[in-house]
Amino acid sequence: MPKNLVIVESPAKAKTIEKFLGNDYQVMSSFGHIRDLAEKGIGIDFENNYQPQYVVSTDKKKTVSDLKKACKESEVIWLASDEDREGEAIAWHLYEELKLKPGNTRRIVFHEITKEAILHAIENPRDIDIHLVDAQQARRVLDRIVGFELSPILWRKIRPSLSAGRVQSVAVRLIVEREREINQFSAEATYKVSAIFNSLDVNGKPIELKAELQQRFNTKAEALAFLEKCKDANFSVDSIITKPAKKSPAPPFTTSTLQQEAARKLGFSVSQTMQVAQRLYEAGKITYMRTDSVNLSDMALGTSKAEIISMAGEKYVQIRKFTTKSKGAQEAHEAIRPSYMNAHKVEGSSQEKRLYELIWKRTIASQMADAELEKTSIYINISGVNHQFIASGEVIVFDGFLKVYLESTDDETDAENDSLLPKMNKGEKLFPMEILAQQRFSQKPPRYAEASLVRKLEELGIGRPSTYAPTISTIQNRLYVEKGDREAEKRDYNLLKLKAGKITDQIKAENTGAEKSKLFPTDIGTVVTDFLTEYFPDVLNYNFTADVEKEFDNIADGEIKWTESIDKFYKKFHPIVEDTMKNSERQVGERILGVDPKSGRQLSVKIGKYGPLAQIGTVDEEEKPTFASLRRDQSIESITFEEALDLFKLPREAGQFEGKVMTIAIGRFGPYIRHDGTFYSLPKTDEPMDVTTERAIEIIEEKREVEKNRIIKILGENDEIQVLNGRFGPYFTCDKVNYKIPKGTDPLSLTHEKCLELIAAQPEAANKKKPFGRKAAAAPKAEKEKAPAKKKAPAKSTTTTKKK
């Protein structure tokens, strides 16, 4: 039996470390925190100086009893959890829960998993830092108080099962406020002038040169006046300026930057990235994937250097030590990097291969030389005009790290001026082929995508690497925000063109504003945010986390007791909770849009029990109000008077068919025609308002035709087996369960016996309930149906990878 028991947080880490230590050591894992505040109630004893009530989590009971047993059989216990606030608390909880003795317990820490680092740690044990533990207790208790006191207010004032918290509520606020910025944005137009010139290079060879005017014009009149002047102007090269420039590689990956790059380059969602990274980690291919550190171990630096030399040569090496910039980073781990730099690729799924390759390239590039560029600008004089045209180009003199990897950006607007410019002489004359003055509009702020929201949260110091992905999921599960696409809008722009001495004036159309997989606030998200920001501005403040972090630091430094710190907060916070519960109104986000011209009654929109609705009339009037649901793409915040009024045009009658009325309406599953008790969905291409009697009949007949062809064959003694044509091809059904027909089998050839065989062969799994959603998300029915209606976006990468 080994004399020493080492306890770490992660089982994969335990496995690795066990190999470094001899037979005298057994290494086990705690699987993170082993206990937490009691789940029932608030789990804090307010009568007793905020005493936390800790309980071993149900899924950790076995871990704890296993650890207890191992402790009894060991002489020395080494607590080797991470060296940050949470890690210190884990060590302390282990100490308490396992009833360890100071005499044979040691606390050790290491930042990298190498033999040297671990042996060094074993030689330098220390005590548990109780101040740091207290900072964690303060963090935990504060989060519980905020979450468990705010959420019930929302249940009472807005809707059951909602939630609020220090992190999630601010994340939603960011989305809501961005949407408002977009709604309030009005584009400003300027005229951008560009030209194509003919000229000669230094050797007298004819060349073509593209250039842009330094100045943009605010009005059409100015742009026209300029073009007029250009008609008779002379153009010549004023000066040529060449400047060297440098580009440096980005630091190695942290959780947040990995999520961003995987989204841009591979099209992964935040949670997808983490799942794939977890598999790579468990297979020993990469270091730990939840980290805020950009630091690389000396070992990794050494092997990176060796790789770069063998791949590209000595002059491509430039060893760098990056330091973290993000607020509140705790740096318990290394950056995310390959375990072995000499493995350029790994085996595995294509996702694993691609993510690994990204990590490998980013790591290698971070230790490579700067790229050297040469930026050239040719300034062109215009006789009689003060402004100048500039042709600019960029040439890579030495590629350096660009040989391997270039970080992507979110905006792909700057695609121009990457080209090599011809060599020209000063004073050379240029002749314009054409000069264009094009109306350009300022851009709306972009909506957040999952990964860019993570970046923003990290920038604000809100949330931790282990919670970014869960937070993004939570705010979507609560239906505060929705991932969606926005189609491009057509916009007209003005194009003035000077060619062959004549100016033409045209209106052209362009597409603008298309967005994919972005986060949109829902009406509920907006109402919750407005409510919380009004009553709890401190907690919703973007600096709240940063401020309490300072407080936690003071606790960790022993300057203030954690209970005093919490007391200070609670004494201020709790009275507001009580007051809000008692005195605030129910929140429905009502907006009054105007007066219905037909009835003269008030037209308003608000959140109803089943989602957002429009309403004509009010409840206090004698006549009951009439209601209509908002469409999926409409929101209380942005719907106009006319749009809301239009909603009442449905349901409408579309004439008769076979002596029965056809009614057109929009239901939970979209627009439909109802005829003689049956429903017929409208194809996406049909507008419910435009469907004529003839068209409605056509749709009904089409559906009947499909229905007729649906049944291929009926089998079984009581017709219990039906072979049918479905959306995805033929299948058969028995007892309300659908079964696949194996490829290559003609559905017509199926017999009763053959079907029974297939039923027996098919796994029982088909009857099982939904996948692992947390305890059947407690959302109202009407909104739960939204999810399946959404079509899945293809997993193709949406951003193009710019590479040299």
Add this chain to the structure above:
DNA sequence: CAGTGAGCGAGCTTCCGCTTGACTT
């Protein structure tokens, strides 16, 4: 599987951070 918008006031929901596992389409 389809148009709801409310009433006796049952009993429930919820936080953030550490870690993986066991489930499917």
